[in-house]
Amino acid sequence: MPKNVIVYGLSNCPYCIMVKKFLEDNKIVFENKNVGEDKSAAREMIEKTRQKSVPVIDIEGKIIIGFDKEGISKELGIETNN
Amino acid sequence: MNKSYELIIIGLGPAGITASIYAARKKMNFLALGKSLGGQALWSSEVQNYTGFQFISGVELMEKFKEHMEKFNIKVNENEEVALVKKENEIIKVKTDKAEYESKTVIISSGKMPRALNIPGENEFKNKGVAYCATCDGPLFADMDVAVIGGGNSALDAVLGMMKIAGKVYLINRKAVLYADAVMVEKAATSEKVAILNDTEVVEIYGDDFVKGVKIKTKNAVKELSVEGIFVEIGSVPSSSFAEGVEKNEKGEIMVNCLCETNIQGVFAAGDVTNVAAKQIIIACGEGAKASVGAFSYLNAQKELI
Numbered sequence: 001m002p003k004n005v006i007v008y009g010l011s012n013c014p015y016c017i018m019v020k021k022f023l024e025d026n027k028i029v030f031e032n033k034n035v036g037e038d039k040s041a042a043r044e045m046i047e048k049t050r051q052k053s054v055p056v057i058d059i060e061g062k063i064i065i066g067f068d069k070e071g072i073s074k075e076l077g078i079e080t081n082n
Numbered sequence: 083m084n085k086s087y088e089l090i091i092i093g094l095g096p097a098g099i100t101a102s103i104y105a106a107r108k109k110m111n112f113l114a115l116g117k118s119l120g121g122q123a124l125w126s127s128e129v130q131n132y133t134g135f136q137f138i139s140g141v142e143l144m145e146k147f148k149e150h151m152e153k154f155n156i157k158v159n160e161n162e163e164v165a166l167v168k169k170e171n172e173i174i175k176v177k178t179d180k181a182e183y184e185s186k187t188v189i190i191s192s193g194k195m196p197r198a199l200n201i202p203g204e205n206e207f208k209n210k211g212v213a214y215c216a217t218c219d220g221p222l223f224a225d226m227d228v229a230v231i232g233g234g235n236s237a238l239d240a241v242l243g244m245m246k247i248a249g250k251v252y253l254i255n256r257k258a259v260l261y262a263d264a265v266m267v268e269k270a271a272t273s274e275k276v277a278i279l280n281d282t283e284v285v286e287i288y289g290d291d292f293v294k295g296v297k298i299k300t301k302n303a304v305k306e307l308s309v310e311g312i313f314v315e316i317g318s319v320p321s322s323s324f325a326e327g328v329e330k331n332e333k334g335e336i337m338v339n340c341l342c343e344t345n346i347q348g349v350f351a352a353g354d355v356t357n358v359a360a361k362q363i364i365i366a367c368g369e370g371a372k373a374s375v376g377a378f379s380y381l382n383a384q385k386e387l388i
Contacts, residue, residue, distance in 0.1 A: 013218040014124035014141045021145070036221025050291060052222050052311075053209035065209075069160065 003076060005030035008045040008056040015067040016055040022069065026078045087113050089377050090176050090185040092164050093321075095121025096363045097191035097353030097370035099147045104374035106154035110381070113185075115159035115178065120144030121193050122318075122354065123363050127217060132364050143363070164192065168326040169346050186384070187377040190325055190336060190344075190351040191370055194318040194361070199231065203287030207312075211293025216240035216313045225249050228311035229296055231284055237315035238262035241270045244313070252307060253278045254298060287312060320355045331357050342373035350376050 005023065007030050009016030023030050035042035035054060045056050048063055057064040059075045073080050089105055091098045094116035102114040118124070126140030135143065151158070159180070166177040167188060176183045196214040198204060204212060213219040216230065220243055228248045230240045233255035244251045253260075253270060258281050260267050270276045285304065286297040295308040320334045329337045329345040336351040338344055338358070344351050352358075352373040353366035 010218060010221050012127060012221075013215075014120070017141050018120075018124075036224070039224070042222060051209045052211060052292065053213070053219065054222070 002029060003060050005060075005076070006033060006058040007031070008033045008035050008041060008058070009054045010034065010036045013054050019055045019057060019067045019072070022067070022072070026076070028076055028078075085113075085181070085183050087111055087183060087185040088381055089113075089187045089189065089374075090115070090174075090183055091189045091191060091374075092116060092167065092176070093121065093190065093192035093353070093355070094119045094158065094160065095191060095193045095353060095366060096123050096144075096147065097193070097366040097373070098189070099151055100367040100370035101189050101191060101352060101374040101377075102156050102158075103151060103154060104371050105378070106151075106156050108374075108378050110378065113157055113159065113183065115162040115164070116192065117161065117163050119148060119158065119160050125215060125218070126363070129363060131362070140363075164324050166324050166326060167328070167349070169349065174348060187348045187350065187380055189342075189370070189373045189377060190322070190328070190349065190355055191353045191366070191373070192321040192324075193354045193366075194320050196314065197317045197319045199284060199314055199316065201284060201286055203289070203293075204314075207287050207289055207293045210291065211289060211310055212287060212312045212314065214314050216243050216315070220244055220247060220313075223248055223311035226310040227308065228252070228313065229254055229284070229307065229309045230313045230315055232315035232317070233257055233260045233262065233280075234315070234317065235262045235266065236317070237313075238266035238270060240313045240315050241276060242266060244311075245270070245273050245275050248275070248311070251276045252309065254282050254284055254296075255280045256283050257281070284312075322355050325349075325351075333357075341376050342369055343376060348377075348380060 033041035035045050064071045088110050089112035091101050091114040105112045123140045123144050129138050163179045168175050174185045174188050224247045227250040229252040230237050231254050241253050283299045284296050285299045295306050322334050322336050335357040338351050338356045342350045342352050350373040352369035354361045
């Protein structure tokens with residue numbers, strides 16, 4: 001079963017763009033929540049993380065703040081070359 | 083035993099990436115490491131002066147750089163932050179937050195980072211209301227009152243951006259007048275949403291779980307200003323403090339000659355971290371290439387001596 005992945009991000013933030021590209025490149029299906037346009041998503045993200053920075057990646061309840069390639073890869077079983 | 087290389091490239095922005103491509107083509111035994119692949123260039127929303135691309139975003143351009151780099155199977159250590167570079171007995175030691183290495187040459191291309199206020203509460207509330215990029219994080223502060231700190235173009239850019247989405251926007255400027263472009267200042271000054279506070283210094287950031295406000299100091303008083311977001315836009319500083327014994331100017335920029343050599347043999351520097359005349363992506367790339375060629379020639383000259 002693929003894991004349930006949510007990305008909370010903003011359209012102009014470089015690491016949001018990069019994390020989404022990284023997931024797409026690795027064929028990971030995820031739900032994209034734009035916290036700039038969707039206020040309830042913003043509240044949800046702040047409640048989950050108690051902080052205000054993006055991106056936030058929620059992998060079945062495991063929260064990763066920022067584009068932490070290693071952390072995300074570990075959680076999703078993605079093999080990286082480094 | 084420390085891992086030993088011919089060359090270590092510190093910093094993964096345009097200068098470091100270009101330097102590593104040159105080093106790979108010369109089949110040098112090298113390592114490239116840094117905090118973020120792409121560096122400051124990622125934060126450029128529009129790049130209109132990189133030859134061959136009339137219009138591209140920083141993120142897209144850096145993706146292309148990355149792809150180019152991947153063609154050469156370059157060993158890249160991302161998320162690794164350098165703590166010390168020091169030459170001792172003809173060997174250059176590079177200490178990071180993860181490991182220690184030794185190298186015959188290094189290229190320092192660590193770029194610049196946003197200047198911090200260095201006041202109480204700033205670190206504590208980082209990402210809890212304190213932000214350093216209004217264009218990126220701005221929308222998280224929709225309808226809230228915010229403060230922008232600074233008086234130059236980047237501060238005014240932030241004010242003009244936040245004016246459209248935030249509640250009240252306070253522009254807090256330490257100096258008597260704003261030093262940004264007049265067109266921008268006029269736009270901010272005529273907006274009902276913006277309050278410009280000149281001759282005002284932010285001395286503390288306070289809050290509970292999140293930012294609640296700032297303490298500001300004017301000539302004769304200290305008072306509290308209630309805001310939920312704070313954008314620090316007071317320029318940037320070179321990331322050069324880890325380089326020991328390397329000559330720097332009063333701004334902290336590493337002094338290089340036209341061959342990207344520093345005062346220490348075998349230590350080269352390139353891009354925004356140096357005193358190079360303009361801080362531009364295309365210039366950083368050229369400087370990275372020069373530094374890499376320089377390191378290669380230096381190694382060859384050393385070999386001939388033996």
